[in-house]
Amino acid sequence: MHIPADTSIVILTGAGISAESGISTFRDADGLWMNHAIEEVAHPTAFRRDPALVHEFYNQRRRQLFEVSPNAAHLALARLEQAWPGDFLLVTQNVDDLHDRAGSLKLIHMHGELRRVRCLKCLQSHPWMEDCLPETPCPACGKPSLRPHIVWFDEMPMKMGEITRALSRCGLFICIGTSGNVYPAAGFVQQASRQAHTLEINAEETRIRSQFKETRKGLASCEVPRLVDELLGGMTR
Numbered sequence: 001m002h003i004p005a006d007t008s009i010v011i012l013t014g015a016g017i018s019a020e021s022g023i024s025t026f027r028d029a030d031g032l033w034m035n036h037a038i039e040e041v042a043h044p045t046a047f048r049r050d051p052a053l054v055h056e057f058y059n060q061r062r063r064q065l066f067e068v069s070p071n072a073a074h075l076a077l078a079r080l081e082q083a084w085p086g087d088f089l090l091v092t093q094n095v096d097d098l099h100d101r102a103g104s105l106k107l108i109h110m111h112g113e114l115r116r117v118r119c120l121k122c123l124q125s126h127p128w129m130e131d132c133l134p135e136t137p138c139p140a141c142g143k144p145s146l147r148p149h150i151v152w153f154d155e156m157p158m159k160m161g162e163i164t165r166a167l168s169r170c171g172l173f174i175c176i177g178t179s180g181n182v183y184p185a186a187g188f189v190q191q192a193s194r195q196a197h198t199l200e201i202n203a204e205e206t207r208i209r210s211q212f213k214e215t216r217k218g219l220a221s222c223e224v225p226r227l228v229d230e231l232l233g234g235m236t237r
Protein backbone atom coordinates (compact mmCIF):
# COMPACT_ATOMS: atom_id res chain seq x y z
CA MET A 1 0.00 0.00 0.00
CA HIS A 2 1.47 3.37 -1.06
CA ILE A 3 0.24 6.16 1.16
CA PRO A 4 1.96 9.57 1.20
CA ALA A 5 3.84 10.12 4.46
CA ASP A 6 1.93 13.31 5.22
CA THR A 7 -1.39 11.39 5.23
CA SER A 8 -3.40 11.81 8.37
CA ILE A 9 -4.39 8.42 9.82
CA VAL A 10 -7.32 7.65 12.13
CA ILE A 11 -7.70 4.14 13.53
CA LEU A 12 -10.72 2.76 15.37
CA THR A 13 -10.38 -0.42 17.40
CA GLY A 14 -12.97 -2.62 19.10
CA ALA A 15 -13.11 -5.68 21.32
CA GLY A 16 -11.73 -7.90 18.52
CA ILE A 17 -8.22 -6.44 18.86
CA SER A 18 -8.07 -7.57 22.49
CA ALA A 19 -9.70 -10.98 21.93
CA GLU A 20 -6.37 -12.72 21.27
CA SER A 21 -5.02 -11.28 24.54
CA GLY A 22 -7.76 -13.23 26.32
CA ILE A 23 -10.40 -10.54 26.89
CA SER A 24 -13.81 -11.77 25.74
CA THR A 25 -15.78 -9.73 23.24
CA PHE A 26 -19.36 -9.12 24.35
CA ARG A 27 -20.64 -11.60 21.82
CA ASP A 28 -18.18 -14.32 22.90
CA ALA A 29 -19.33 -13.78 26.47
CA ASP A 30 -22.90 -14.32 25.23
CA GLY A 31 -23.82 -10.77 26.21
CA LEU A 32 -24.58 -12.01 29.72
CA TRP A 33 -22.98 -11.60 33.13
CA MET A 34 -24.39 -13.51 36.12
CA ASN A 35 -27.67 -13.76 34.16
CA HIS A 36 -27.82 -9.99 33.62
CA ALA A 37 -27.90 -8.62 30.07
CA ILE A 38 -24.84 -6.38 29.61
CA GLU A 39 -27.14 -3.45 28.79
CA GLU A 40 -28.72 -3.88 32.24
CA VAL A 41 -25.42 -3.63 34.10
CA ALA A 42 -23.76 -1.01 31.93
CA HIS A 43 -26.40 1.65 32.44
CA PRO A 44 -26.72 4.70 34.75
CA THR A 45 -30.10 3.41 36.00
CA ALA A 46 -28.49 0.12 37.04
CA PHE A 47 -25.85 2.03 39.00
CA ARG A 48 -28.48 4.08 40.83
CA ARG A 49 -30.50 0.92 41.58
CA ASP A 50 -27.65 -1.37 42.65
CA PRO A 51 -24.20 0.31 42.79
CA ALA A 52 -22.59 -2.71 44.50
CA LEU A 53 -23.59 -5.00 41.62
CA VAL A 54 -22.33 -2.60 38.96
CA HIS A 55 -19.05 -1.99 40.81
CA GLU A 56 -18.56 -5.77 41.06
CA PHE A 57 -19.09 -6.14 37.30
CA TYR A 58 -16.27 -3.63 36.65
CA ASN A 59 -14.09 -4.90 39.53
CA GLN A 60 -14.04 -8.31 37.85
CA ARG A 61 -13.03 -6.76 34.55
CA ARG A 62 -10.37 -4.57 36.17
CA ARG A 63 -8.88 -7.60 37.99
CA GLN A 64 -8.71 -9.49 34.70
CA LEU A 65 -6.31 -6.87 33.32
CA PHE A 66 -3.57 -8.21 35.64
CA GLU A 67 -3.73 -11.50 33.70
CA VAL A 68 -3.49 -10.21 30.12
CA SER A 69 -0.89 -8.47 27.95
CA PRO A 70 -0.91 -6.50 24.70
CA ASN A 71 -0.71 -8.70 21.60
CA ALA A 72 1.08 -8.22 18.27
CA ALA A 73 -1.73 -6.00 16.95
CA HIS A 74 -1.56 -3.52 19.86
CA LEU A 75 2.26 -3.42 19.57
CA ALA A 76 2.14 -2.85 15.80
CA LEU A 77 -0.17 0.18 16.20
CA ALA A 78 2.21 1.71 18.76
CA ARG A 79 5.06 1.13 16.30
CA LEU A 80 3.08 2.82 13.51
CA GLU A 81 2.35 5.86 15.69
CA GLN A 82 6.06 6.24 16.52
CA ALA A 83 7.26 5.97 12.92
CA TRP A 84 4.47 7.75 11.04
CA PRO A 85 5.41 11.35 10.07
CA GLY A 86 1.83 12.52 9.44
CA ASP A 87 -0.99 13.12 11.93
CA PHE A 88 -2.10 10.04 13.78
CA LEU A 89 -5.00 9.28 16.11
CA LEU A 90 -6.00 5.97 17.65
CA VAL A 91 -9.56 5.82 18.94
CA THR A 92 -10.56 2.76 20.91
CA GLN A 93 -13.93 1.57 22.10
CA ASN A 94 -12.11 -0.74 24.47
CA VAL A 95 -12.05 -0.01 28.15
CA ASP A 96 -9.01 -2.26 28.75
CA ASP A 97 -5.54 -0.68 28.91
CA LEU A 98 -3.77 -2.83 26.32
CA HIS A 99 -3.14 0.01 23.86
CA ASP A 100 -1.68 2.12 26.69
CA ARG A 101 0.56 -0.72 27.81
CA ALA A 102 1.70 -1.33 24.21
CA GLY A 103 2.95 2.27 24.14
CA SER A 104 0.22 4.13 22.23
CA LEU A 105 0.13 7.81 23.22
CA LYS A 106 -2.11 9.56 20.69
CA LEU A 107 -5.03 7.57 22.04
CA ILE A 108 -8.64 8.32 22.92
CA HIS A 109 -10.65 5.89 25.03
CA MET A 110 -14.05 6.96 23.73
CA HIS A 111 -15.94 4.55 26.03
CA GLY A 112 -13.83 5.24 29.11
CA GLU A 113 -11.26 3.21 31.02
CA LEU A 114 -11.48 0.32 33.46
CA ARG A 115 -8.42 1.58 35.28
CA ARG A 116 -9.99 4.93 36.18
CA VAL A 117 -12.84 5.95 38.45
CA ARG A 118 -14.44 9.35 38.83
CA CYS A 119 -16.24 11.13 41.61
CA LEU A 120 -19.88 12.12 41.14
CA LYS A 121 -19.43 14.90 43.72
CA CYS A 122 -16.15 16.66 42.78
CA LEU A 123 -16.03 15.23 39.20
CA GLN A 124 -12.30 14.43 39.39
CA SER A 125 -11.14 11.19 37.80
CA HIS A 126 -8.37 9.04 39.25
CA PRO A 127 -6.21 6.13 38.06
CA TRP A 128 -7.56 3.01 39.81
CA MET A 129 -6.06 -0.50 39.99
CA GLU A 130 -8.00 -1.91 42.93
CA ASP A 131 -11.59 -2.93 43.57
CA CYS A 132 -14.01 -0.05 44.12
CA LEU A 133 -17.09 -0.27 46.35
CA PRO A 134 -20.04 2.08 46.95
CA GLU A 135 -18.44 3.13 50.27
CA THR A 136 -14.93 3.74 48.87
CA PRO A 137 -13.98 7.42 49.49
CA CYS A 138 -12.87 9.70 46.66
CA PRO A 139 -9.11 10.38 47.07
CA ALA A 140 -9.74 14.10 46.34
CA CYS A 141 -12.87 15.06 48.31
CA GLY A 142 -13.36 12.06 50.62
CA LYS A 143 -17.01 11.50 49.61
CA PRO A 144 -18.12 7.90 48.91
CA SER A 145 -19.26 8.87 45.41
CA LEU A 146 -17.00 7.04 43.00
CA ARG A 147 -18.27 5.47 39.81
CA PRO A 148 -16.48 3.52 37.07
CA HIS A 149 -14.99 5.91 34.45
CA ILE A 150 -16.97 4.08 31.77
CA VAL A 151 -19.40 5.40 29.18
CA TRP A 152 -22.61 3.51 29.81
CA PHE A 153 -25.51 2.92 27.43
CA ASP A 154 -27.43 6.21 26.96
CA GLU A 155 -24.33 8.26 27.87
CA MET A 156 -22.26 10.40 25.49
CA PRO A 157 -18.90 8.94 24.36
CA MET A 158 -15.82 10.96 25.32
CA LYS A 159 -13.97 13.52 23.18
CA MET A 160 -16.39 13.32 20.23
CA GLY A 161 -15.42 16.82 19.01
CA GLU A 162 -11.76 15.86 18.68
CA ILE A 163 -12.68 12.55 17.00
CA THR A 164 -15.06 14.19 14.51
CA ARG A 165 -12.43 16.78 13.53
CA ALA A 166 -9.82 14.06 12.94
CA LEU A 167 -12.26 11.96 10.88
CA SER A 168 -13.20 14.91 8.68
CA ARG A 169 -9.60 15.56 7.61
CA CYS A 170 -7.97 12.11 7.63
CA GLY A 171 -6.70 10.48 4.44
CA LEU A 172 -6.79 6.94 5.78
CA PHE A 173 -9.33 5.42 8.18
CA ILE A 174 -8.74 1.91 9.52
CA CYS A 175 -11.26 -0.03 11.56
CA ILE A 176 -10.06 -3.11 13.46
CA GLY A 177 -12.06 -5.78 15.32
CA THR A 178 -15.35 -3.99 15.77
CA SER A 179 -18.74 -5.41 14.85
CA GLY A 180 -20.34 -2.13 13.79
CA ASN A 181 -23.24 -2.58 16.19
CA VAL A 182 -22.47 0.30 18.56
CA TYR A 183 -23.03 3.92 17.48
CA PRO A 184 -21.62 6.50 17.06
CA ALA A 185 -18.44 4.45 16.40
CA ALA A 186 -20.20 2.40 13.72
CA GLY A 187 -20.83 5.64 11.80
CA PHE A 188 -17.17 6.76 11.69
CA VAL A 189 -16.56 5.04 8.34
CA GLN A 190 -19.27 7.15 6.71
CA GLN A 191 -17.85 10.33 8.24
CA ALA A 192 -14.36 9.55 6.89
CA SER A 193 -15.21 8.06 3.52
CA ARG A 194 -15.91 11.39 1.79
CA GLN A 195 -12.15 12.07 1.55
CA ALA A 196 -10.34 9.05 3.01
CA HIS A 197 -9.37 5.57 1.96
CA THR A 198 -11.26 3.30 4.36
CA LEU A 199 -10.08 -0.16 5.38
CA GLU A 200 -11.64 -2.75 7.66
CA ILE A 201 -9.83 -5.63 9.38
CA ASN A 202 -12.05 -8.23 11.00
CA ALA A 203 -12.05 -11.98 11.59
CA GLU A 204 -15.60 -12.18 10.25
CA GLU A 205 -17.96 -10.30 7.95
CA THR A 206 -19.53 -7.31 9.67
CA ARG A 207 -22.78 -5.48 9.03
CA ILE A 208 -20.87 -2.32 7.95
CA ARG A 209 -18.44 -4.19 5.68
CA SER A 210 -19.93 -2.80 2.44
CA GLN A 211 -19.21 0.77 3.55
CA PHE A 212 -15.42 0.23 3.38
CA LYS A 213 -13.37 0.73 0.22
CA GLU A 214 -11.10 -2.17 1.27
CA THR A 215 -11.65 -5.10 3.63
CA ARG A 216 -9.22 -7.67 4.99
CA LYS A 217 -10.54 -10.76 6.67
CA GLY A 218 -8.30 -12.31 9.32
CA LEU A 219 -7.03 -12.20 12.87
CA ALA A 220 -5.88 -8.84 14.13
CA SER A 221 -2.58 -10.29 15.41
CA CYS A 222 -1.64 -11.26 11.80
CA GLU A 223 -3.34 -8.59 9.71
CA VAL A 224 -2.39 -5.51 11.73
CA PRO A 225 1.41 -6.08 11.85
CA ARG A 226 1.27 -6.90 8.11
CA LEU A 227 -0.60 -3.67 7.36
CA VAL A 228 1.80 -1.62 9.49
CA ASP A 229 4.78 -3.12 7.63
CA GLU A 230 3.09 -2.22 4.33
CA LEU A 231 2.36 1.34 5.43
CA LEU A 232 5.87 1.98 6.72
CA GLY A 233 7.53 0.13 3.84
CA GLY A 234 5.46 1.88 1.17
CA MET A 235 5.68 5.37 2.60
CA THR A 236 6.28 7.97 -0.11
CA ARG A 237 7.35 11.56 0.49
Ligand code: NAD
Nearest residue numbers: 014015016019025026093094095096177178179203219220
Ligand atom coordinates in the same frame (compact mmCIF):
# COMPACT_ATOMS: atom_id res chain seq x y z
P1 NAD B 1 -18.08 -6.64 19.55
O1 NAD B 1 -17.94 -7.70 20.60
O2 NAD B 1 -19.45 -6.21 19.18
O3 NAD B 1 -17.39 -7.18 18.20
C1 NAD B 1 -16.11 -7.71 18.17
C2 NAD B 1 -15.69 -7.84 16.72
O4 NAD B 1 -14.34 -8.29 16.71
C3 NAD B 1 -16.51 -8.85 15.91
O5 NAD B 1 -16.89 -8.25 14.68
C4 NAD B 1 -15.55 -10.02 15.67
O6 NAD B 1 -15.74 -10.64 14.42
C5 NAD B 1 -14.20 -9.31 15.72
N1 NAD B 1 -13.09 -10.15 16.18
C6 NAD B 1 -13.10 -11.05 17.20
N2 NAD B 1 -11.86 -11.58 17.36
C7 NAD B 1 -11.08 -10.97 16.42
C8 NAD B 1 -9.70 -11.08 16.09
N3 NAD B 1 -8.86 -11.90 16.74
N4 NAD B 1 -9.22 -10.32 15.06
C9 NAD B 1 -10.03 -9.48 14.38
N5 NAD B 1 -11.35 -9.34 14.65
C10 NAD B 1 -11.86 -10.07 15.67
O7 NAD B 1 -17.15 -5.43 20.00
P2 NAD B 1 -17.19 -3.87 19.65
O8 NAD B 1 -17.52 -3.69 18.21
O9 NAD B 1 -15.91 -3.32 20.18
O10 NAD B 1 -18.40 -3.25 20.47
C11 NAD B 1 -18.83 -3.71 21.69
C12 NAD B 1 -18.73 -2.76 22.87
O11 NAD B 1 -18.21 -3.56 23.91
C13 NAD B 1 -17.78 -1.59 22.78
O12 NAD B 1 -18.45 -0.49 23.25
C14 NAD B 1 -16.63 -1.91 23.76
O13 NAD B 1 -16.38 -0.76 24.57
C15 NAD B 1 -17.17 -2.96 24.66
N6 NAD B 1 -16.23 -4.05 25.02
C16 NAD B 1 -14.92 -3.77 25.31
C17 NAD B 1 -14.03 -4.80 25.60
C18 NAD B 1 -12.58 -4.44 25.93
O14 NAD B 1 -12.33 -3.38 26.49
N7 NAD B 1 -11.62 -5.28 25.56
C19 NAD B 1 -14.46 -6.13 25.58
C20 NAD B 1 -15.82 -6.38 25.30
C21 NAD B 1 -16.68 -5.34 25.00
